[in-house]
Amino acid sequence: MATDSSFLDQLADVEVPVAPPDFPRQVHHRLNHWLLGLHIGDMVAGAFPYAVQHFARAVVGLVQLTLSGEYPVADTED
Amino acid sequence: MPRKDVEIPLDTTSLSDEQLAAAAAREGSDGPAFTALVDRYQQRVYRICFRLLGNEHDASDAAQEVFVRLFLHRGRFAGRSKYSTWVHGVAVRTCLTIRRGRTRRKRWETLVPEQSVGESTASHGGEAAAEMLDLPQMLDTLDEDDRALLIMKYAEGHNYDALAEMFGLSVSACKMRISRARQRLKQRFPEHEF
Numbered sequence: 001m002a003t004d005s006s007f008l009d010q011l012a013d014v015e016v017p018v019a020p021p022d023f024p025r026q027v028h029h030r031l032n033h034w035l036l037g038l039h040i041g042d043m044v045a046g047a048f049p050y051a052v053q054h055f056a057r058a059v060v061g062l063v064q065l066t067l068s069g070e071y072p073v074a075d076t077e078d
Numbered sequence: 079m080p081r082k083d084v085e086i087p088l089d090t091t092s093l094s095d096e097q098l099a100a101a102a103a104r105e106g107s108d109g110p111a112f113t114a115l116v117d118r119y120q121q122r123v124y125r126i127c128f129r130l131l132g133n134e135h136d137a138s139d140a141a142q143e144v145f146v147r148l149f150l151h152r153g154r155f156a157g158r159s160k161y162s163t164w165v166h167g168v169a170v171r172t173c174l175t176i177r178r179g180r181t182r183r184k185r186w187e188t189l190v191p192e193q194s195v196g197e198s199t200a201s202h203g204g205e206a207a208a209e210m211l212d213l214p215q216m217l218d219t220l221d222e223d224d225r226a227l228l229i230m231k232y233a234e235g236h237n238y239d240a241l242a243e244m245f246g247l248s249v250s251a252c253k254m255r256i257s258r259a260r261q262r263l264k265q266r267f268p269e270h271e272f
Contacts, residue, residue: 010213017134019124019141024116026138026144031107031204032217034146062231 090114095161103152112152116145122162123169128227130173132214140176142167159243166236169246170226177222216267224259231256 020026065071088101088110095118101111123144128137147168155164217225227245230236242249263272 002241007213008228008232011129011229012235014129014214014233016125016128019120019245020138023120023138023141025126026218027116027120027142028108030142031146031149035107 091137096157099152099155099161102149103155107149112149115148119145119162119165123165125232126166126169126234128175129233130170130226131176136176140173141169143176144172147172157214160240163240163243166230166234166240167246170244174226183224216270217261219266220259220262224255224262227252228255228259 060070090110090113093101093111093114095115098111098115098118102115105111120141124137124141127140127144128134131137131140144165148165151168155161170205182218185206217228220228223245227241230241236244238249238252241247243250245252247255260272263270
């Protein structure tokens with residue numbers, strides 16, 4: 001049983017194990033997973049708006065063709 | 079013809095933590111500066127995580143998470159405090175987040191044997207509680223921040239300035255919280271001098 005002068009000071013005496021020997025490898029492993037996820041996230045975030053814009057243009061063209069019978073053609077200079 | 083790398087090797091042993099942190103901010107995850115920081119701090123961070131989380135598996139998991147955060151936020155270290163204090167602060171906040179998540183889960187699953195023992199015996203007063211609880215269990219009756227403050231003060235031996243930096247509080251707020259936490263422990267476990 002603890003004696004009372006400094007009961008909280010006993011916290012310093014609690015035995016703490018050392019970190020596992022392959023701890024740095026585990027850290028780098030986890031970090032690589034994180035970085036891979038972040039890169040994929042960045043790529044998706046960049047590619048998604050482009051894909052939406054690309055397909056939306058085609059859908060708008062299809063609707064326009066259905067309503068007017070004319071497909072919008074970009075002006076070209078001969 | 080093989081390409082010869084022109085790379086100036088970083089002598090990590092002679093650099094301070096702050097200098098390594100500055101070098102790590104410019105390099106990738108497998109760079110020598112960050113690797114040296116992991117080597118220097120792994121035991122300290124693991125020890126803090128173990129003290130705050132109470133078991134080896136969670137401590138290892140949390141300590142890894144701490145180093146991931148240190149790497150991802152390595153540009154945020156502004157050098158206003160010592161690097162070690164900043165690392166300890168990240169470790170404390172990571173462990174508090176994990177413990178809060180664990181408490182929420184426990185609440186949902188209504189599996190709170192340790193805390194309910196602590197709370198019920200504490201509410202019935204001193205001697206019975208003292209017989210049933212050891213010091214870590216007594217600390218579990220406090221809220222997470224107060225518990226972490228006491229552990230960092232008495233187990234890790236940090237002064238109030240460092241605690242203030244780690245917990246994002248003023249020095250006087252730290253003193254006040256620690257004093258109140260000790261008061262609360264005294265009320266719950268009057269047979270001990272906290």
